[in-house]
Amino acid sequence: MKSYRTFKTALRALRRNVMRAGLTTLGIVIGIAAVIAMMEIGNGSSIAIQRTIASMGANILLVMPGTAASSGISFGAGSAMTLTPQDATAILKECPAVAAVAPVVRARAQVVYGNKNWVPMSIYGTTPAFLVVRDWTDMAEGDPFTDRDVRNASKVCLIGQTLVRELFGGQSPIGKEIRVHNVAFKVIGVLQTKGANMMGMDQDDILLAPWTTIKYRVTGTSVVTNQSVGSAETNSTVNTLSQIYPNSQQNLYPVPSAAQQADTPLPIRFANVDQILVSAQASEQIPEAIHQISVLLRERHRIHAGESDDFTLRDMTEITKAMTSTTSMMTKLLLCVALISLVVGGVGIMNIMLVSVTERTREIGLRMAVGARPGDILRQFLAEAVVLCLIGGVVGILLGRGSSILVTAILHWPTAISLTAIVMAVVVSASVGIVFGFYPARKASRLDPIEALRYE
Amino acid sequence: MELIELRNIFKIYHLGEMDLPVLKGVSLAVAKGEMVALMGASGSGKSTLMNILGCLDRPTSGEYWLDGREISGFSLNQRAWLRNRMIGFVFQNFNLLPRTSALENVMVPLSYAPKEVPERHMRQRASELLKLVGLADRMDHQPSQLSGGQQQRVAIARSLVNSPTILLADEPTGNLDSHTSEEILQLFQHLNREEGLTIILVTHNPGVSDYAQRTIHIRDGLIENGLQPQGRPEAALPFSGGAP
Numbered sequence: 001m002k003s004y005r006t007f008k009t010a011l012r013a014l015r016r017n018v019m020r021a022g023l024t025t026l027g028i029v030i031g032i033a034a035v036i037a038m039m040e041i042g043n044g045s046s047i048a049i050q051r052t053i054a055s056m057g058a059n060i061l062l063v064m065p066g067t068a069a070s071s072g073i074s075f076g077a078g079s080a081m082t083l084t085p086q087d088a089t090a091i092l093k094e095c096p097a098v099a100a101v102a103p104v105v106r107a108r109a110q111v112v113y114g115n116k117n118w119v120p121m122s123i124y125g126t127t128p129a130f131l132v133v134r135d136w137t138d139m140a141e142g143d144p145f146t147d148r149d150v151r152n153a154s155k156v157c158l159i160g161q162t163l164v165r166e167l168f169g170g171q172s173p174i175g176k177e178i179r180v181h182n183v184a185f186k187v188i189g190v191l192q193t194k195g196a197n198m199m200g201m202d203q204d205d206i207l208l209a210p211w212t213t214i215k216y217r218v219t220g221t222s223v224v225t226n227q228s229v230g231s232a233e234t235n236s237t238v239n240t241l242s243q244i245y246p247n248s249q250q251n252l253y254p255v256p257s258a259a260q261q262a263d264t265p266l267p268i269r270f271a272n273v274d275q276i277l278v279s280a281q282a283s284e285q286i287p288e289a290i291h292q293i294s295v296l297l298r299e300r301h302r303i304h305a306g307e308s309d310d311f312t313l314r315d316m317t318e319i320t321k322a323m324t325s326t327t328s329m330m331t332k333l334l335l336c337v338a339l340i341s342l343v344v345g346g347v348g349i350m351n352i353m354l355v356s357v358t359e360r361t362r363e364i365g366l367r368m369a370v371g372a373r374p375g376d377i378l379r380q381f382l383a384e385a386v387v388l389c390l391i392g393g394v395v396g397i398l399l400g401r402g403s404s405i406l407v408t409a410i411l412h413w414p415t416a417i418s419l420t421a422i423v424m425a426v427v428v429s430a431s432v433g434i435v436f437g438f439y440p441a442r443k444a445s446r447l448d449p450i451e452a453l454r455y456e
Numbered sequence: 457m458e459l460i461e462l463r464n465i466f467k468i469y470h471l472g473e474m475d476l477p478v479l480k481g482v483s484l485a486v487a488k489g490e491m492v493a494l495m496g497a498s499g500s501g502k503s504t505l506m507n508i509l510g511c512l513d514r515p516t517s518g519e520y521w522l523d524g525r526e527i528s529g530f531s532l533n534q535r536a537w538l539r540n541r542m543i544g545f546v547f548q549n550f551n552l553l554p555r556t557s558a559l560e561n562v563m564v565p566l567s568y569a570p571k572e573v574p575e576r577h578m579r580q581r582a583s584e585l586l587k588l589v590g591l592a593d594r595m596d597h598q599p600s601q602l603s604g605g606q607q608q609r610v611a612i613a614r615s616l617v618n619s620p621t622i623l624l625a626d627e628p629t630g631n632l633d634s635h636t637s638e639e640i641l642q643l644f645q646h647l648n649r650e651e652g653l654t655i656i657l658v659t660h661n662p663g664v665s666d667y668a669q670r671t672i673h674i675r676d677g678l679i680e681n682g683l684q685p686q687g688r689p690e691a692a693l694p695f696s697g698g699a700p
Contacts, residue, residue, distance in 0.1 A: 450512050
């Protein structure tokens with residue numbers, strides 16, 4: 001009750017000079033508004049930056065088959081043929097920390113359109129989930145292929161911007177047919193520009209097709225992996241290189257024509273993929289995802305305890321590090337700005353409170369003469385400062401919210417409402433009031449009533 | 457039983473190396489219900505004595521008995537309590553809070569009462585007192601909208617709001633014209649007679665001291681005359697107008 005009375009007295013005193021109270025609190029209003037707007041805009045851009053970095057692959061895990069070795073000769077990373085598309089489906093189904101999974105079959109082949117040809121850096125056979133994993137779902141033109149295309153091994157593909165430039169010279173490639181290894185693919189979509197990756201490799205130099213199509217129609221067999229692309233004996237009638245450098249292998253059966261080949265893919269019993277791309281639910285969940293995947297794959301591949309994995313899991317530590325450091329830098333930067341503006345606001349409050357104490361010396365003297373104890377005076381002036389700051393804080397929050405909404409509406413900057421910022425703003429403005437109001441209030445409470453009453 | 461009794465009060469100010477005695481052994485007594493004038497030229501120690509009487513200041517030595525209690529040793533907060541409960545102040549320059557209505561000005565001492573007073577009671581009490589001083593129709597006026605006499609009436613109402621036993625008036629008519637002064641002094645007299653309020657008027661104006669029952673003269677920090685209370689000399693008052 002006592003505090004309520006002090007609060008009322010403070011409000012009454014502030015109401016006596018509304019203009020000044022308003023101007024005094026303006027410092028806090030601007031400070032808090034700046035903090036809120038900064039936090040929200042900063043939060044928004046930080047989320048946007050995180051998303052961008054994530055699209056570079058911060059959340060991505062790479063599952064590669066292990067190393068095959070023969071007579072002590074290792075064939076290097078990814079040479080074992082142990083990963084299957086079924087592994088990919090199982091990972092998606094059974095690992096809760098995983099958001100999306102895409103098996104990838106790689107190939108390297110010449111792509112021909114009209115009189116132009118080009119060898120893309122990467123030809124990936126995959127599923128539509130690949131676009132989700134790589135955060136590439138927005139197409140520049142056309143539509144992505146579907147799971148149905150994957151099941152049917154449809155001869156459709158998506159191409160990157162570099163291919164569009166090299167093969168089509170800027171024309172729209174949608175609906176056109178390009179030939180990959182003499183297999184005609186219909187271009188149904190164009191991927192958006194992604195630029196170079198962290199290693200400087202052009203990510204737009206890419207062709208995406210259903211993995212079944214790449215596996216069974218382009219690289220040719222279900223047994224031979226893409227590692228040896230180009231030696232596909234099945235296309236020997238068309239592939240001029242094969243005629244110049246004939247395979248040593250003898251053809252026991254009449255060689256089917258290319259059209260026959262393409263139309264009748266060999267029945268699949270076992271198919272292996274070159275790698276599986278996995279995206280975690282969030283970058284913090286990567287370690288969890290790694291654990292879940294390795295447990296699952298060990299089980300699926302029947303690896304006993306004590307035996308080493310027949311696959312390797314890799315995450316993008318470098319990118320993740322960059323991401324966390326960026327985020328924490330942003331936060332620290334914002335905190336600095338916030339602190340500076342609040343200190344400036346607080347000094348403004350202190351300044352005006354000091355002026356106010358001097359100006360109201362007579363009032364203080366009178367209050368003391370009629371029975372106010374030094375503590376009462378201290379409380380009253382402290383309450384005035386805190387009330388000023390709290391009002392400033394509330395107005396500042398509204399103003400900050402308003403301006404961040406305005407910024408979103410006009411400049412289309414991403415903003416995100418920050419509850420912590422609001423709570424912090426209230427707490428901070430109250431404590432600014434206490435900290436910067438204390439000195440003037442103490443000064444007021446230490447006045448000698450006799451001197452104060454005589455003060456002109 | 458005297459309400460106020462000062463025994464050999466000294467007040468010495470220290471100005472650097474020098475000791476400046478302002479009160480040099482003042483003893484006086486004021487009975488309950490008296491109206492006393494405290495007179496003296498400026499520099500005589502009149503204001504210092506007033507501050508000590510009003511518990512705003514402490515004597516360097518000596519005893520101050522107020523209502524049966526020796527209070528010269530009271531702490532800051534205890535004296536604040538005394539000022540709130542027992543003493544009403546009226547100042548020469550009114551000391552009203554600017555931009556605050558008469559009613560709220562009168563309510564100020566109530567907000568420092570040790571016991572919480574509900575807002576409603578505070579307003580009621582303040583308006584009663586404003587009626588008493590004849591300002592029933594000026595309750596919502598701010599000091600700047602009131603004449604000097606009216607402002608002093610508000611100040612008197614404020615000094616009475618906690619029902620004090622002593623009213624200390626420091627040159628209450630110093631800023632007022634003679635006609636208004638008379639009205640204010642008659643109000644004091646009325647309060648003294650009807651409400652039995654003990655009033656101490658500090659002044660250097662002999663015209664003001666005529667309203668008091670007794671005049672204490674102070675010169676150079678010592679009481680000159682008027683030391684003894686004169687009982688209840690109501691009949692012997694030189695001025696009998698004003699109060700019925």
